[in-house]
Amino acid sequence: MSLPRYVLRRALLGALQVLVVLVVVFVLVEALPGDAAVTIAGDNPDPAVIATLRAQLGLDEPAWLRLWNWLVGALHFDFGRSLAGPAAVADIIGSTVGPTLLLAGLTLALVVPLSVVLGVLAANREGRIVDRAITTGTLGLYSVPEFAMGILLVTVFAVQLRWFPPTAVGADLLSRPAVLVLPVVVLLLRPICSLSRLVRAGMIEALRSGYVRQARRAGLSAVRVQLAHALPNAVAPAVQQLARTADWLIGGVIVVEAIFVVPGLGTTLVESVSARDLPVIQGLAVVLATTTVLVNLAADVVARPGAGGFGGGAMRGEPKGMDPVAAVEAKSARRREERPAAAVERNGVRAVGRYVVGGVLLGIPLLLALFGPLFASGDLSKDAAFTLGGGHLFGTDFVGRDVWNEVLLGGRSVVLVAAVATAATYALAVPIGLLAGMTRSRLLDEVVMRPLDVVLAIPSMLMLLLLASIAPNVLWVLIGIVVLINLPDVIRIARASALSLSARPSVEAMRMQGESWARIAIGYVARAMARTLAADFGTRFTGAIYLVASASFLGVGVSPQASDWAAMVDRNRTGLFIQPWAVALPAMLIIALSVGVNLVFDQWWRGRTEVRG
Structure with a gap:
């Protein structure tokens, strides 16, 4: 397929995705308890006043008619008026x-070169202390929620x-650039961690390829070999990952704007959901969904074979579609047998050291x-709010409760919800992915996979806010939302592995011998998939911790009286200057839990890879 036809096809598919997203958002907002008329009427509303307000706002019209009128207006870039x-x-x-574009633009401008x-520095120092420091640090920080790191x-x-301002209240972001430093640093950490690891893996694989060796034999300088030959192929996977960070950046901006009180789109979205302001929510959904679709389209075009992008896909002389991270890990495992015993012993000592660090970071919050x-x-x-001492080890919180006692009570919800949500995600995703991957019916595969594109086009934080606003603040609802958000990615992984x-x-x-579909699927394919899914489990679990903690910070999924580490950060941040322990202690425990889980799972997976190699 030619490039123009490919772009047109993807653009039409993206437009359809945006349309479906708008319908889904409309249905979700319609399901919210109450409406804008009830919100405007306030406490003790008069039914007659509410009826009048509904008529003035057009809320007495049928839902389908309001949706149709809004879609017609949106085609002319008229999104209506706020309710x-x-x-x-x-x-x-x-x-x-403006503030959101400024934060996102600075983040994207810095994340690529950094x-x-x-990634190149780590690849050129593979196995040395610089490489270990970069890979361990990026791995650990990857899953830390923005609100915890921000606090x-x-x-x-x-x-x-007192180096930087704590918030952006009353500040002009352009005239006071110091206000932007902490928000941009928080937004940078997560994408840098994922992109640098991909660049490192791709760079290592490129430097070992045949065409790079040939370039060196031709007498080309090391700088030219790396920049002109190795780097273009190494960054191809990172381009795809950069597109995948669009969804995360949208959610990250929402949380960061809440922490630093930045008047951007994220703050507007949270306020609109609280006020049931449907036109504003729909307008923001158009902006966010269109941004996600366009970024993914651009990444697919750049990375498309023959499109003139970064490497055009696979490296010369290497199998197409190869995952550079997996390739590097596999080759490292195969080379292990060739290493001398002393080197193997040193690696064993280092592995134990990484287990110790990860185990300590994970063990403390997990035991608590x-x-x-x-x-x-x-x-x-x-006792009195936000006090230190007085028989309280870490002082009191915003209503005078003992902070340490709240810490002892507040961790179970974060850990158990993340664990149950992750297990439920795999229990649902693996059978669906197995069915889609092993079916010989293209229609069935399309029926299973195409709805997932719609879910992926809805920013996860927008979906979380809307779904959680519909249902009561109970943990099982939060579990279901986390499962729904993670389900498409795990189904895709399971389907690709099954294919x-x-x-x-x-x-x-086995098929020629007459073995049944169930025996092949469950007895062979599902068992062989286990290794791939196990490698994804650690990342998925830390991602669930990230979502659960971020939701609790935004007041979603937990009751106002419940003890919860993330909710403690949100409730007590008004007293940060008076009593920092009420905020810093739960935030540090969430960071330690996230970093520890990632380090332990990564080291466990490396150990299994080396043993199998």
Whole structure:
């Protein structure tokens, strides 16, 4: 297929995705309890006043008619007017998009060069202390929620050292660039971690390829070999990952704007969901979904074979579609047998060291989360708010409760919800992915996979806010939302693995011998998939911790009276300058839990790879 036809096909598919997203968002907002008329009427509303307001706002019309009128107007870039005021939706978005674009633009402008520099540096120092420091640090920080890292940075650099402003309240972002430093640093950490690891893996693989060796034999300088020959192929996977960070960046901006009080699109979205302001929510959904679709389209075009992009896909002389991370790990495992015994022993000592660090970071918050409630005090008496001392080890919180007692009670919800959500995701995704990957019916595969594209086009934080607003603040609802958000990715991984395994000669031989579909799928393919899914489990679990903690920070999924580490960060941040322990302690525990899980799972997977190699 020619490039113009490919772009046109993807653009039409993207337009259809945006349309479906708008319908889904409309249905979700319609399901929210109450409406804008009830919100405007306030406490003790008069039914007659509410009826009048509904008529004035057009809420008495049928839902399908309101959706149709809005879609017709959207085609002319008329998104209607806010239900909470006289302002046009386009004006609201236009007045708040500036800070968000500034934060996102600075993040994207910095993340690419920093990721490339770190990835190339680590690749050129493979196995040395610089490489280990970069890979371990990026792996550990990858899953840390923005609010936890943001609060920690504010505590250290704004409260204690007073180097930067803690919030953007009343500040002009352009005239006071110091206000942007901490928000941009928080937004940079996660994409840098993922992109630099991909660049490192791709660079290592490129430097070992045949054409790079040939370039060296031709007498080309090391700099030219790396920049002109190795790097273009090494960054191809990172381009795809950069597109995948669009969804994360949208969610990250929402949280970061809430922490640093930045008046951007994220703050507007949270306020609109609370006010049931459907036109504003729909307008923001158009902006966010269109951004996601366009970024993914651009990445697919750049990375498409023959499109003139970065390497055009696979490297010369290497199998197409090869995952550079997996390739490097596999080759490292095969080379292990060739290493001398002393080198193997040194690697074993280093592995134990990494286990110790990860185990300590994971063990402390995990033990507190699981066994803390057993040692928590039943005394519910309250003292003065935000005090230090007075018989309280870490002071009191915003209502005078003992901070340490709340810490002992608040970790179980984060850990258990993330664990149950991850297990439920795999329990649902693996059978669906297995069915889609092993079916010989293209129609069935399309029916299973195409709805997932719609879910992926909805920013995860927008979906989380809308779904959680419909249902009560109970943990099982939060579990279901996390499962729904993670389900498409895990189904895709399971389907891709099943497709690859079902094409093996051994599977064809089993089919020719008359083995049943169930025996082949469950007895062979599913068992062979286990290794791939196990490698993904650690990342998925830390991602669930990230979503659960971020949701709790935004007040989603937990009741106002519940003890929860992330909710503690949100409730107590108003007293950060007075009593920082009420905010910093739960934030540090969430960071330690996220980093520890990633380090332990990564080291466990490396150990299994080396043993199997």
